[in-house]
Amino acid sequence: MEKLSISDLHIILVEPSDTQRKIITTLLLxxxxxxxxxxxxxxxxMSAVKAHGADLIVSAMYFEDGTALDLIKFIKENDEFKTIPFMLVSSENRISKLExxxxxGVSAILPKPFEPLHLSRALNASLDLINHDELELELFDIHDVRVLLVDDSxxxxxxxxxxxEGMGLQRIKEAENGAMALTFIKDEAFDLVVTDYNMPEMDGRELSEFxxxxxxxxxxPIIMVTSEAADSAHMANIQQTGVNALCDKPFEPTEVRQMLAALLGN
Known part of the structure; x- marks a missing residue:
């Protein structure tokens, strides 16, 4: 399939403010x-998505008829639309809300106001989700790499x-928490573990230590996916458990590709 570029994107822009819609439209143009x-x-x-789909949704957080989470759930729970990347644009700065x-699983989060550079990076991160580009490894066939993916969400x-999967990984097993992951690890062999940090029963730190x-x-190799600040006390403790790489949420393809090449390329 031919790869899309930014100029090919069909974007649905969801913004309650006339002024903000004009500003964001101008920046997108x-x-x-x-x-x-x-x-x-x-x-x-929702009507626009159902009528003609989209390559990307760019949305504010709060609306009179709900929040952007309602729109995300509508998209992600519909087989026809669940692969549409979602970019959040919001002035919200409360960590709990952004979490x-x-x-x-948003593709990017942009603050209001944002710089053109941030928009460009977010658009390219969304494109990376749309355009599949297999990772080439010297010592592995990417299709044979066995991955354990651990996240309670x-x-x-x-x-x-x-x-x-967009990078060619096909053998992916999922676990909802560290305890479930542990049962898989005891019974099966894996080449890579990608785990969340905050989880019930057994968190990512305990799983990594085991x-x-x-x-x-x-x-x-272990990739820890987290929304914690890199300089937080939790993250300092995590690095001492032998985690190979820390990856921020959203899980950006470009950053992940570099990590995988470094971890699996040797």
């Missing part, structure tokens, strides 16, 4: 986006799986 479908409510957005969207797992300090699994 400057990025060479040609097809922008602006709407002001969630119901209009909900990171767990939901199904939406987050779906997003991470999509990123990994993997790293068990002679039979100590060789398995």
């Amino acid at each position: 400057k990025e060479k986006v040609k097809e922008i479908d602006p709407v002001s409510t969630l119901s209009e957005a 909900e969207f990171k767990q939901a 199904k939406l987050a797992r779906n997003h991470i799986r999509r990123v990994l 993997i790293r300090f068990n002679p039979e699994t100590t060789h398995i």
Whole structure:
């Protein structure tokens, strides 16, 4: 399939403010986006998606008829639309609110106001989700790499799986928490573990410690996916458990590709 460029994207822009819609539309046009479908409510957005689909949805957080989470769930729970990337644009800065969207598997989160550079990066991150580009490894066939994906959020797992599958990874097993992952690890062999940090029953730190300090699994590379700040006390403790790489949510394909090449290329 021919790869899309930014100029090929059909974007549904969901923004309740007339002024913000005009500002964001202008910035998208400057990025060479040609097809922008602006709407002001969630119901209009859902109708637009059902009528003609989209390559990307760019949305504010709050509306009179709900929040962007309602729109994400509508998209992700519909087989026809679930692969449409979702970009959040919001002035919301409360970590707990943004965490909900990171767990939901958005392709990018942009603050209001944002710089053109940030928009360009977010558009390219969304394109990476649309355009599949297999990772080439010297020592492995990417199709044979066995991955254990651990996250208590199904939406987050779906997003991470999509990123990994877009790079050619096919043998992906999912676990809802560290305890479930542990049962899989005891029975099966894996070449890579991608795990969330915050999970019930057994979190990512405990799972990583088991993997790293068990002679039979100590060789398995671990990517920790988290929305925690890199300089937080939690992250300092995580790095001491032998995690190979830390990846922020949203799970950006370009960053992940570099990590996989480094971890699996040797």
